[in-house]
Amino acid sequence: MQIRTRLTLQFILLGGLIMLISSVAIYYFSSNFRKEDFYNRLKSQSRSTARLILNPYKPDENLARMIENDNPANLSRKKIIILNSRDDIVYTSDPAGDILISGDLLYRIRSQINVRYKQGAYEVLGTMYTVNYTPFVVVAAAQDVDGLLHLKKLGLILLIVWFLSLVLFYVAGWFYSGRALKPISDVVNKVDEISISSLNLRVPEGNGADEIGRLAKTFNRMLERLEISFAMQKNFISNASHELRTPLTSVHGQIEVLMMQDRTTEEYKNALNSVLEDIKSLINLSNRLLLIARTSAEGPSGYNKKVSIDEVVWQASDDLKKFNPSYHINITINDSLTDSSQMMIAGDDSLLKVAIINIMENACKYSADHTVDIRFGPNGKNMELVFKDKGIGIPEDELQKIFEPFQRGSNTRLIQGTGIGLSLVRQIIKNHNGEITIKSKPGKGTTVTVTLPSPA
Secondary structure, three states: OOHHHHHHHHHHHHHHHHHHHHHHHHHHHHHHHHHHHHHHHHHHHHHHHHHHHOOOOOOOHHHHHHHHHHOOOOOEEEEEEEEOOOOOEEEEOOOOOOOOOOHHHHHHHHHHOEEEEEEOOEEEEEEEEEEOOEEEEEEEEEEOHHHHHHHHHHHHHHHHHHHHHHHHHHHHHHHHHHHHHHHHHHHHHHHHHOOOOOOOOOOOOOOOOOHHHHHHHHHHHHHHHHHHHHHHHHHHHHHHHHHHHHHHHHHHHHHHHHHOOOOOHHHHHHHHHHHHHHHHHHHHHHHHHHHHHHHHHHOOOOOOOEEEHHHHHHHHHHHHHHHOOOOEEEEEEOOOOOOHHHHEEEOOHHHHHHHHHHHHHHHHHOOOOOEEEEEEEEEOOEEEEEEEOOOOOOOHHHHHHOOOOOOOOOOOOOOOOOOOHHHHHHHHHHHOOOEEEEEEEOOOEEEEEEEEEOOO
16 A cells, blocks of 8 residues: 555544544534423423412413413423422323332432433423422423424434545545655655666755655665765776786786797796796785775774784785895884783784784885885774875875775876775774874875774
C-alpha cells in the first residue's frame, strides 16, 4: 500500500472517529436535555393542576381540566392522578386507567419524593405535594411526541453529516497527503535521474529546515562522497593501469630484444638483471596496491593488540637500511618519557611498520644526504612521532593533494617512485584512529608528524 493511500485512510479513520465521538456526545447531551426539560414541564403542569384541585378554599376541578386542555404548552396525552394518604384517588384525568399505580410505586414516591419511570410510550413522574400539612401523591404522565421526533431528526442529521464528513475527510486527506508527500516525490524523481554517469546532480532541498529538507541534505552529502569516491577510484584505476603497464612493457620489450639474436653470457646476465629490477618494482607496486585495497576495505578499526612503538620504529629502521645501506636514520626519544608503558599503543605492528618505513624511505630518498631524524615520545594521552629531513621539500600548492594515490610532487620527476606511499600511510594511520600532518618548504625539507592514541 502506498504511503499516500495509507495516510488518507488514517486521515479518514481519525477524522471519522472524532466526528463519531462528537456526534454521540451531541446526541447524548441533547437526549438528556430533552428528558430534563420534559420532566420539568411535566412537574410544573402537575403542580399547577394539584394547586387548583387541592385548593382548600375553592377547589375547582372543571377549571383545572379547562386549563389543562387550553394550555398552549400542554403536553401530549397528559394524564394527572392525585391520591391522598389513604391511597384514594382525589383527582384523575385518566378515566381509562392507562397509567398503572401500584402500592410499591406509591411507597417509592413517598420515600424518594420524586420518582421517574417509563410505562410503554408514557414517561411518568411521581411526586409529593403537601397542602396544610396533608401529603398527597401526584402522578403525572405524558408522551413527549415532539421532543422524541426532534431527537430522532437530530440523530438522522448527525448520521448524514458523519457519512458526508467521511467523504470530505477522504478528499481532504488525499489532497493533504499529496501535498505533504510532494517533496518526497520530488526527491524520488530526482534520484531516478541520478546514475553513475551523473553523480554531479543533486536532489532539491526545499527550505532545508524540515525533515524532508534534512533528508535531502543528507542524501546530497552522500552523493558528494560518492562522487569523490568514484572520481578517486577512476583516477586510481587509470594511474594503476599506467604504473603496472610501464614495468610490464619494459620487461616485454627487453625479452623481445633479447630473443632477437644470440647473446653472450654477460649480455644475458645484464638483460636479466634489468628484467629482475622491473619485476621487483612490479612486485613492490602490486604489494602496495593490495595494502591500499586492504586498509581501505577495513576502515577505522579498534585494535586490541598492544604494540610497543619503539620496537616498531627500530625494526622499520633495520629493514629499510638492509635494502638501502646508504640511508642514515637518527632516532631519539623525548625526555618526557618516564615509563616504558608509555610506549604502548593499540594497533597492528605489521601495518604500522609499513607506514613508518614509507615515511622514512621518502625522507631519505628525497634528501641529498639520505638522512632522516626521528623523534618520538608521549604527548599528553597520545604517542607522537616526528620525521624531519632536509630534502627537496614539497611545493605549497601541492601539499593538499600529496595524500592522493599516484600523486607526486612536480619536483620529483627525476626520482623513481610510484606516488602511492603516502596514500597508504594515511590510510593505515586513519585505521588506527590517528592523525598525520605534513609541513614542508621547497629546498628546506619536510616534517611529518604522526599522532597515535594510547590504548584505553
